Amino acid sequence: MGGHGTVTVIGGSAALVDEAFVLIETCEALWSRFLPASDVTRLNWAEGAPVEVDPLTIRLIEAMREGAALTGGDFDPTLLPDLLTAGYRASRVSPSLETTLPASATSPGRLDDIAIEGMTVRMPVGTTLDAGGIGKGLAADLVCEFAMAHGAAGVMAELGGDIVVAGRAPDNRAWLLGIEDPFETTEHLTTVCVVRGAIVTSSQRKRRFGEQHHLIDPRSSTSAATSIQTVTVIAATGARAEALAKSGFLREPAEFLAWLPTVGGAALLIDADGAQYVSANWERYS
Incomplete structure (x- = not known):
């Protein structure tokens, strides 16, 4: 998630905090553009082919669409080629990890044309995604949802x-x-x-x-x-x-x-x- 995180839980079992961090690590593994096996990287390199993804990645894409609609396009997660041009290629946490994209990648992409059928996602050729800040926000949302659903009386999730x-x-x-x-x-x-x-x-x-x-x-x-x-x-x-x-x-x-x-x-x-x-x-x- 590009930084450190803390989870504070009031009530619930002693294992809740550990389970919350497992969820955070799962989101990172699925959504990081710096990890070659993540759902986001596989989608970015799919060149229009269908990709089966985790349900959490469907949640991410839905949140991206909602954010873009809410802001009239100010928020746009398909600007990754421009972000790389600006200089943000390497992970701040693990600088040896760098984002690469296919030659077809264009900016902006076609967020509204991403097709979702069950757990299968097909992105238009040239469209790429960057979870970025919305990934942090959604992961914190998911941690709070999880903790409250599993017996916590209160919870605070802070991610980056x-x-x-x-x-x-x-x-x-x-x-x-x-x-x-x-x-x-x-x-x-x-x-x-x-x-x-x-x-x-x-x-x-x-x-x-x-x-x-x-x-x-x-x-x-x-x-x-x-x-x-x-x-x-x-x-x-x-x-x-x-x-x-x-x-x-x-x-x-x-x-x-x-x-x-x-x-x-x-x-x-x-x-x-x-x-x-x-x-x-x-x-x-x-």
């Missing part, structure tokens, strides 16, 4: 900065969650209270390749040109929050902050000067 919470908080009220200061990454800029749902922070400061970064604008096929450094979104699920966060780098801040509450999100934006901008509904969490 994406946090999803469900059930009873330690204080029986709300989960107190910190937001990292983008300029002093060892410090919390502020904290928020979340009863249930997800909070994710997307940053253009962490995955940089010279002047380029990993947040690709589908309109230009290059890194998004914006003064916004980080976008923090609170939403119902980690997958949804990840998709919504992408819009914060592509839309004008005022437009984004006015729109986000209409689709069930709240946000904090921080620009290059350290100025903070929040949606009108942010105060309910602060």
